[in-house]
Amino acid sequence: xxxxxARSLQVLTRGEQIRSAVLAARNAGETVxxxxxxxxxxxxxxxxxxxxxAECDRVAASIFVNPTQFGPHEDFAKYPxxxxxxxxxxxxxGCDWAFTPEPAEMYPPGFSTSIDVGPTAAPWExxxxxxxxxxxxxxxxxxxxxxxxxxxxxGQKDYQQTLVxxxxxxxxxxxxxxxxxxxxxxxxxxALSSRNVYLSADERRRALALSQSLxxxxxxxxxxxxxxxxxxxxxxxxIASVGGVAVEYIAFLPEDAVVETTRIDGxxxxxxxxxxxxxxxxxxxxx
Amino acid sequence: xxxxxARSLQVLTRGEQIRSAVLAARNAGETVxxxxxxxxxxxxxxxxxxxxxAECDRVAASIFVNPTQFGPHEDFAKYPxxxxxxxxxxxxxGCDWAFTPEPAEMYPPGFSTSIDVGPTAAPWExxxxxxxxxxxxxxxxxxxxxxxxxxxxxGQKDYQQTLVxxxxxxxxxxxxxxxxxxxxxxxxxxALSSRNVYLSADERRRALALSQSLxxxxxxxxxxxxxxxxxxxxxxxxIASVGGVAVEYIAFLPEDAVVETTRIDGxxxxxxxxxxxxxxxxxxxxx
Numbered sequence: 250x251x252x253x254x255a256r257s258l259q260v261l262t263r264g265e266q267i268r269s270a271v272l273a274a275r276n277a278g279e280t281v282x283x284x285x286x287x288x289x290x291x292x293x294x295x296x297x298x299x300x301x302x303a304e305c306d307r308v309a310a311s312i313f314v315n316p317t318q319f320g321p322h323e324d325f326a327k328y329p330x331x332x333x334x335x336x337x338x339x340x341x342x343g344c345d346w347a348f349t350p351e352p353a354e355m356y357p358p359g360f361s362t363s364i365d366v367g368p369t370a371a372p373w374e375x376x377x378x379x380x381x382x383x384x385x386x387x388x389x390x391x392x393x394x395x396x397x398x399x400x401x402x403x404g405q406k407d408y409q410q411t412l413v414x415x416x417x418x419x420x421x422x423x424x425x426x427x428x429x430x431x432x433x434x435x436x437x438x439x440a441l442s443s444r445n446v447y448l449s450a451d452e453r454r455r456a457l458a459l460s461q462s463l464x465x466x467x468x469x470x471x472x473x474x475x476x477x478x479x480x481x482x483x484x485x486x487x488i489a490s491v492g493g494v495a496v497e498y499i500a501f502l503p504e505d506a507v508v509e510t511t512r513i514d515g516x517x518x519x520x521x522x523x524x525x526x527x528x529x530x531x532x533x534x535x536x
Numbered sequence: 537x538x539x540x541x542a543r544s545l546q547v548l549t550r551g552e553q554i555r556s557a558v559l560a561a562r563n564a565g566e567t568v569x570x571x572x573x574x575x576x577x578x579x580x581x582x583x584x585x586x587x588x589x590a591e592c593d594r595v596a597a598s599i600f601v602n603p604t605q606f607g608p609h610e611d612f613a614k615y616p617x618x619x620x621x622x623x624x625x626x627x628x629x630g631c632d633w634a635f636t637p638e639p640a641e642m643y644p645p646g647f648s649t650s651i652d653v654g655p656t657a658a659p660w661e662x663x664x665x666x667x668x669x670x671x672x673x674x675x676x677x678x679x680x681x682x683x684x685x686x687x688x689x690x691g692q693k694d695y696q697q698t699l700v701x702x703x704x705x706x707x708x709x710x711x712x713x714x715x716x717x718x719x720x721x722x723x724x725x726x727a728l729s730s731r732n733v734y735l736s737a738d739e740r741r742r743a744l745a746l747s748q749s750l751x752x753x754x755x756x757x758x759x760x761x762x763x764x765x766x767x768x769x770x771x772x773x774x775i776a777s778v779g780g781v782a783v784e785y786i787a788f789l790p791e792d793a794v795v796e797t798t799r800i801d802g803x804x805x806x807x808x809x810x811x812x813x814x815x816x817x818x819x820x821x822x823x
């Protein structure tokens with residue numbers, strides 16, 4: 250178990266540097282946990298660092314705003330970046346290595362390979378963001394090769410992403426355990442996201458409709474409702490009553506499945522995507 | 537350097553078994569070479585085992601007729617299989633481990649991931665065999681994860697495959713060196729191939745037109761010819777004079793490039809594919 254107080258953080262920009270550092274630790278008998286991020290770190294990311302530090306001897310994190318997982322009209326250029334703040338946070342949380350490659354380190358001239366995980370990547374986020382999950386699967390794979398950790402940590406907030414990463418790791422026989430950690434929320438229920446900074450005060454208030462509708466679905470299920478059509482209708486009605494939130498999808502997914510259910514008859518993840526002003530938000534809830 | 541006389545060959549069918557064996561050797565400080573094959577071994581394959589044994593402390597080979605790299609109308613069902621003979625040959629050549637998985641070990645239910653290396657896989661063999669190189673890249677990737685060797689050995693005969701594997705390994709940051717070994721030929725010049733067993737005596741004689749045409753191109757280049765159109769025409773004329781050989785393509789490729797050249801101004805690989813009777817053959821020659 251790693252100490253929680255600040256220790257020395259090594260910042261490495263080259264793949265071979267971080268690979269050598271991680272392999273040296275492994276060869277010395279240490280376990281390594283890895284937290285891949287796009288920076289703009291919040292308590293959601295840092296909870297992953299905490300989990301890695303609790304379970305592994307050494308912790309690596311990567312900060313890389315991966316261009317290939319953004320669509321042509323998405324927010325790659327304006328995605329929040331603050332490397333010095335991120336490094337301070339990682340240092341405070343006991344991270345040993347920060348891997349901060351330039352795009353040319355990850356995608357040198359001639360790069361042209363892409364990983365497609367198939368049906369898991371097609372619906373919901375995959376349909377809304379063509380190419381997104383191929384970009385995610387490919388960069389996560391690359392990072393897992395450069396940071397050959399025992400365990401890699403992902404947030405439940407990007408639920409479909411966790412399914413994509415698990416599928417890719419299993420299908421391609423990657424020797425790593427994929428761990429998924431709970432969503433971290435602000436006190437008012439908003440799921441933490443680096444994109445929340447885009448929200449105006451009014452939008453932020455409206456954005457609460459997402460988590461509120463998910464909690465509503467949970468309470469209805471607890472009261473005995475099993476019909477997904479009814480649940481979805483009630484969620485949409487609540488969101489409409491708040492106003493200013495354009496729902497893209499609400500999906501009821503039996504845990505680890507990629508086909509929606511129409512009836513609640515076991516553990517289910519309710520996933521929602523919506524636009525609030527110009528900002529696209531996602532959230533989900535295990536019931 | 538490994539001894540060349542017979543030593544004990546361990547035959548393993550589960551991915552975790554071969555991975556554990558290879559990692560144990562690595563952890564003991566040994567280097568490991570890996571030769572992926574589809575069985576039906578000939579001296580071409582065995583030259584790769586020899587190269588691995590010469591360069592590495594330990595040698596692993598896999599025997600797996602990979603269904604995903606065959607098209608629906610190709611010869612997966614009738615592809616030659618003789619596991620006991622293959623294992624005897626591997627034992628004689630000093631191989632330490634043979635990994636012989638069943639298809640369900642490589643592709644369990646739910647498997648759905650595919651690796652696309654992009655433009656390198658599109659022309660020539662990729663155009664003639666849709667999906668072939670995605671199948672190759674994916675299975676080679678999986679095998680390289682299950683057999684985490686220092687070096688992996690491939691034959692120059694499948695030239696475009698070597699480009700695809702190199703591209704995949706580089707783009708996905710696989711920590712392995714890809715080695716390519718020369719084509720092994722019968723005394724009459726025919727490139728060894730597991731598919732040569734499909735040829736009748738007459739077809740086998742006609743099939744020599746491939747290597748003859750490649751040698752002709754070399755002699756013309758040595759005599760000063762640099763115009764690819766002239767070279768191709770002379771090759772096709774020779775092949776036509778033999779008869780019974782249907783050329784699919786003749787490509788002049790500057791080494792490691794995937795765009796054809798029209799003029800010889802440096803090292804070039806001349807690649808040819810043709811049908812002789814019902815058998816599709818490929819060959820190539822470095823000039």
